[in-house]
Amino acid sequence: MLNGAVTHRYTQGLFLAAVDAGQVSNVDESLQALAAALAQTESFRRFFESPLVSFDQKQGVLHKVLSGRVPDVLLTFLAVLFKRKRAEYVSAIASVFHAHANDYYGRVDVRITSAKPLTEEQRESVTQSLKAALSKEIEAVIDIDPELIAGYKIQLGNRVIDSTVKNALRQLSVALAEKRIV
Template sequence: MLSGAVTNRYTQGLFKFAEQQQAVDKVDESLKLLADVLGAHPKLQDILNHPLIDADSKANAITNVFGEALDPLVARFVKVLLNRGRGGYIAAIYERFHALAQAAKGELTVEVQSAMPLAEEQLQEIEKHLSASLNKKVRASLHVDPDLIAGCRIRVGDRVIDATIRGALAQFSQKLVSGATKEGTL
């Protein structure tokens, strides 16, 4: 299980150093590349997590896979993580770093789940309304989930705005169940 405190400590250190070097965007892009590849190739992540493979061999594997594609700061950071047995934290660190980088620019990415694909205009309208209410430049990431039946669910950090038929049915069902347990009801 990954520790949020460990993730935050490493991310904060990397972010502060990247700010000093004026390399936040480059580091963000490099971490995204690294996290995406590790997510797409679980065997590479397994190598980084394997307790019997030494840190130098793991670092060499990263160098062989990514070569010059990784920003030198990220390559050094990954070596530090691997030397400390924290290779499993890379994806979590990227997510946190990306959120910090966006916040520093006054941006926010929200996840929009929809029962059906949305037109670009609809997505832009959602971004416009959320930008106005949150006072940030909002970018929407769309995911289609037919199980929602109709409507959409918007996730902003830890908050969820559920405007789906599935959500409405679940709320209605909960009200029926809780109402039926009161005295004098069926």
Template structure:
């Protein structure tokens, strides 16, 4: 859902709100025995509905629409097409004027479910799209190394030249060719600086 001037917010604040509501949704879905369904539905709601239908996305967050009007929109759009657990949750969000945080909630919910299930989300960036074989090989290596199930999210950055950047939570493993070249450049500059320093010290010593 795109951010509008009607709902200015800081990303950090939205992330915190997302985490709070994600925990509430997890408890409700787990208690109802519909966790798997809610995981899929919430992801589809964000990526397949709101991303592709901006008019609907704007409608559910517009301050010009009352809570009662939003409830009618939600029922018309999703009643009978969505699990009661998620639909009720959306109505609660509407009542608290938090529907604009759906993206953050979905992201936090996805991470929370993965954590509960022992799954780790790993972001892999490569210079070119990974082939199916490379993707399978990277995924298998990560599962073996971490000892957990992993969900690999890929992205492409041609500036890397080659190799991979792997991000696991706050940990970044930079194995890209660009990073290696930068290290070589720094090492070369450091070596040249040290040689110049040594030469200067020899010169000043000989002069004394």
């Protein structure tokens, strides 16, 4: 529980500073890229999370690598985070910050998984339908999974709308199994 409290406290501070600086979108993009880099490059992540590396060394690398490439408000925030030995929270903070940014801009992330590639017209139709239903801008990520056979699955946070043939067959199988038992 403490991890969640720490994440939310730091994220709230960064978000308010980003709003004051008019840099919410830039901080969001930069923070997402940084979290991805830390996740993909183990040596980079270990360097910043290591208690054996001094704050001055970490700050030197931060400024060398990120200065001029990320908003100053994020650079200042990262310095505070690393000084307080909280580098392991960067990924969680990036995730929560992104959710705050989406709320701030009235948008929602949606993952659409389709059995085959969607045409531009199909993609536009699905996103426009979701936009109308949710009254928010849609940021869609589209994945292809041929195992779905046909149809698509839409994930909005923890909600899933599954209109795939694979799911229909699974439901039919369960219904038939229940009929045989009774």
